[in-house]
Amino acid sequence: MTLAEKILARASGRARVEPHEIVVADVDLAMSHENADLVRKAFLEIGVPRVWDPEKIVIIFDHRIPAESEKTAATHKAVREFVAQQGIRHFYDVGRGGICHQVLAENGHVQPGMVVVGTDSHTTTHGAFGAFATGIGATEMAGVWVEGKLWFKVPSTIRIEVEGAFAPWVSAKDLILYIIGKLGAAGADYRAVEFDGSAIRRMTIASRMVLSNLSMEMGAKVAFTPVMEIAPDAGARYEKTLHINLDYDIPEPQIACPHSVDNVRPVSALSDVPVHQAVLGSCTNGRLEDLEAAASILAGRRVHPHTRLIIVPASQRIFLEAMRLGYIEKLIEAGAIVDPPGCGPCVGVHQGILAAGEVCISSTNRNFIGRMGSKDSFVYLASPAVVAASAVAGRIVHPEIVMAKENSHV
Amino acid sequence: MSDASPLLRGRVAAVLGSNVDTDVIYPGRYLNITDREKTAEHLFELAHPEIRSKLRPGDFIVAAANFGCGSSREQAAAALKFSGCGAVIAASFARIFFRNAINLGLPALVSSSAHIECREGDELEIDLAAGVIRNLSRNLSLAAAPLDPRAIELIRSGGLIPYLKARYASSAALG
Numbered sequence A: 001m002t003l004a005e006k007i008l009a010r011a012s013g014r015a016r017v018e019p020h021e022i023v024v025a026d027v028d029l030a031m032s033h034e035n036a037d038l039v040r041k042a043f044l045e046i047g048v049p050r051v052w053d054p055e056k057i058v059i060i061f062d063h064r065i066p067a068e069s070e071k072t073a074a075t076h077k078a079v080r081e082f083v084a085q086q087g088i089r090h091f092y093d094v095g096r097g098g099i100c101h102q103v104l105a106e107n108g109h110v111q112p113g114m115v116v117v118g119t120d121s122h123t124t125t126h127g128a129f130g131a132f133a134t135g136i137g138a139t140e141m142a143g144v145w146v147e148g149k150l151w152f153k154v155p156s157t158i159r160i161e162v163e164g165a166f167a168p169w170v171s172a173k174d175l176i177l178y179i180i181g182k183l184g185a186a187g188a189d190y191r192a193v194e195f196d197g198s199a200i201r202r203m204t205i206a207s208r209m210v211l212s213n214l215s216m217e218m219g220a221k222v223a224f225t226p227v228m229e230i231a232p233d234a235g236a237r238y239e240k241t242l243h244i245n246l247d248y249d250i251p252e253p254q255i256a257c258p259h260s261v262d263n264v265r266p267v268s269a270l271s272d273v274p275v276h277q278a279v280l281g282s283c284t285n286g287r288l289e290d291l292e293a294a295a296s297i298l299a300g301r302r303v304h305p306h307t308r309l310i311i312v313p314a315s316q317r318i319f320l321e322a323m324r325l326g327y328i329e330k331l332i333e334a335g336a337i338v339d340p341p342g343c344g345p346c347v348g349v350h351q352g353i354l355a356a357g358e359v360c361i362s363s364t365n366r367n368f369i370g371r372m373g374s375k376d377s378f379v380y381l382a383s384p385a386v387v388a389a390s391a392v393a394g395r396i397v398h399p400e401i402v403m404a405k406e407n408s409h410v
Numbered sequence B: 001m002s003d004a005s006p007l008l009r010g011r012v013a014a015v016l017g018s019n020v021d022t023d024v025i026y027p028g029r030y031l032n033i034t035d036r037e038k039t040a041e042h043l044f045e046l047a048h049p050e051i052r053s054k055l056r057p058g059d060f061i062v063a064a065a066n067f068g069c070g071s072s073r074e075q076a077a078a079a080l081k082f083s084g085c086g087a088v089i090a091a092s093f094a095r096i097f098f099r100n101a102i103n104l105g106l107p108a109l110v111s112s113s114a115h116i117e118c119r120e121g122d123e124l125e126i127d128l129a130a131g132v133i134r135n136l137s138r139n140l141s142l143a144a145a146p147l148d149p150r151a152i153e154l155i156r157s158g159g160l161i162p163y164l165k166a167r168y169a170s171s172a173a174l175g
């Protein structure tokens, strides 16, 4: 069996399961962010007095922190009261956590082999820890809070094997953008994805999380990278297998152009795209290694006068660590502004909204129309290194161009 | 609850392309609206604001592949339902949107040809259980995937909340 099949078989008490079968699985962990308020309302409507297991529910505020409006403040307040009343201990309030997927991982809530559901589409991130982790809606989550179970159609699996070594300034983000460009925005709809191969096994956990996180943007239900504790069987059946060699296939950084994540081109194919805003953050690329890459480029350089650079550490812990390591100092000296850890401008409600006609280069994961502000703005998705280099150049560039020059503007 | 196959009748309010994402259906800036009915005010607000004014109760939205891709926001399905949309018919759906729609009692039907064979204003009659779409304006019968009986049961109940509510009310009465 594949990893997805193995985990669903275990969770539904079956010896084995086949793709397209429907199983009812026990949920090991149920995560929500601010939309816990929608879940709460649906839960109260159902009329059951207590949640099935308060220890298995985690709630993390991240999308609108600190509250940007009175409406959000009221939502936060209602969830705080509910959490106290139901005895939900795993609650990360403003200033105690950061982006839900980072906080869930950092605090060891996810273990290999678990069934994890979250009211956020990028819950696929936790496939990097060997969990069958997927996004669901708020009403469905209310059902989980009542019953602790959920039906799943067993997905077929696409296997992606990656060999070779990253070229300079090429990273996990470029690899997954390349794959999404090849497979398309619906290329893994309803499927599980298993990443493996020597290049994946050499990657840091943070980089593996990038792959599992962005697999959602090609429709994946779950996306695994290898772990020690659980592995697919030798005879596992795959719908298809993709082979990628980093040496030949991805010689340079990849960019997802407006307005879809699968509109991917190598950076050399873009000609002179001026950038008004650069954003480094999100559950995709707001981790320590991302801030380190940006700091290494911005050290001793300045953000272009026509560009603003917004940094959003993915969690309080990452923020603190980046401060101790001196990354934040370098970024601020270069002219960046630092938003509080959380979703920041990625969700398009605060902390860096775009005006009509503006162009943003961003390390986030979506470039849909209006995602970060005006419907007439343009979002290009790229790696942290490209975001930082483009902030210096004031246009989208390969980091090697910026690094070749000693100082200031390119 | 009747066992008759659920038949829906209405007009096509819009025919859309592929990858209609949830930011297009319901912009992120309105995610702090948690009253389901109120979400209808912002349906397609940034990209296709005209659809909302054209949509009459029971009307259908027809689209090509991967409708509802992107965020897990349930407001996308809620905004359609509370704008009076009778069903969404698409060549395929993103999985979270599909589950959200059914859980809210909004029929979502897969048909590979509807976006090719239907035009705005066409009268349709759709049979969810049999998986048949009749385009009455063009005298065509189009194949669709029959909706899973579990999904039909949820739609008949008005969605997951009324379904679970009834179930737990009767188990409390028994217990």
Ligand code: SF4
Pocket (backbone or CB within 6 Å): A062, A063, A099, A100, A120, A122, A282, A283, A284, A342, A343, A346, A347, A364, A365
């Ligand atoms: S950082 Fe962006 S993509 Fe990630 S959970 Fe927050 S809003 Fe969603």
